[in-house]
Amino acid sequence: MLKRRLFRACWAALAMLVLALAVPAQAQTNFDRPGGDYQRSVSMSGDPAECALICERDKKCRAWSFNYPSDNSENAVCWLKDKVTPRVQSYCCVSGVRGAGVIEPRVGPVETSTDRYGGDYRSFEVKNDDKADRGDVCRDACQGDNKCRAWTFARSGYAGKSARCFLKNDIKPPRRKPGFISGVVR
Numbered sequence: 001m002l003k004r005r006l007f008r009a010c011w012a013a014l015a016m017l018v019l020a021l022a023v024p025a026q027a028q029t030n031f032d033r034p035g036g037d038y039q040r041s042v043s044m045s046g047d048p049a050e051c052a053l054i055c056e057r058d059k060k061c062r063a064w065s066f067n068y069p070s071d072n073s074e075n076a077v078c079w080l081k082d083k084v085t086p087r088v089q090s091y092c093c094v095s096g097v098r099g100a101g102v103i104e105p106r107v108g109p110v111e112t113s114t115d116r117y118g119g120d121y122r123s124f125e126v127k128n129d130d131k132a133d134r135g136d137v138c139r140d141a142c143q144g145d146n147k148c149r150a151w152t153f154a155r156s157g158y159a160g161k162s163a164r165c166f167l168k169n170d171i172k173p174p175r176r177k178p179g180f181i182s183g184v185v186r
Helices: 002-022 048-057 136-143
Strands: 028-032 037-043 063-067 076-081 088-097 111-115 120-126 150-154 163-168 175-184
Touching: 037 048, 048 063, 048 076, 048 088, 111 150, 120 136, 136 150, 136 163, 136 175
Parallel strands: none
Antiparallel strands: 028 088, 037 076, 063 076, 063 088, 111 175, 120 163, 150 163, 150 175
């Protein structure tokens, strides 16, 4: 009886280990990995997936951080790291370790890296701060307007120098677009 329980426990542990190894690592949206930098490159595409790919192709790279454009820089920046440093929550960035592709959440009320192009009836500039980087200002404006059905927030450098909010009276299909955050409220 004891041998059978021990045997089952070993099989359960082995199954959990196999599952853990089979699930690929994912990049962490809204996290930075400060330190360990050995290379900085400007990202012309503004896509975090480009940074992950650069790390994959560089044998020295162990981790990476992708910084969205800000008021201080017109372009996104990819930082390659020679060690895996602890992650820190920051809406400026997407980070990952070597082998981790970028899988950004697009389900629920907030759709990361998603544009709902068209249907705009109003847009406005958004001052940059942590709340703006998450798209909260845009979402709140849409929720407070009976005409608004959906919204799209463009980070600084993606639809102009400043961050911009687009309120929509029509729900358009989502399209992947780095630097944009969208949502549907009604």
